[in-house]
């Protein structure tokens with residue numbers, strides 16, 4: 214069975230270790246700007262939310278990509294970008310309701326979470342257990358959907 218990332222935002226302290234280990238894994242340096250996970254911080258509400266790809270069932274990013282560069286990894290279930298095909302138009306970035314796709318100006322291509330091929334670093338290193346990688350059973354999928362809806366709503370409010 215596939216696995217999914219589940220965020221328990223009430224456990225997150227915004228230490229941002231997930232950003233550091235993600236950038237180290239994917240970009241070879243401890244640089245949050247190069248991470249594929251971002252901790253959204255709402256200090257006045259004491260609300261922190263590690264934001265990354267929800268690996269949507271029907272990904273809008275895949276629908277809008279004119280280069281056919283986005284597909285689902287059959288093994289991990291991650292929505293992945295083929296950087297050989299990506300033309301850097303950033304349509305997927307605009308379409309993502311979670312702000313989960315980043316643009317690498319050095320490579321002139323987009324980057325996103327690929328679940329580290331099935332062993333996510335953010336899960337391994339989060340000292341607060343705020344990110345879990347669990348079997349994608351019905352309960353986990355329902356919880357992920359609920360978290361996604363909550364996140365989408367929070368992001369819409371921020372953008373108003």
Ligand code: SF4
Nearest residue numbers: 278299300302303305
């Ligand atoms: S930036 Fe790349 S992956 Fe995104 S829509 Fe354009 S070609 Fe597709």
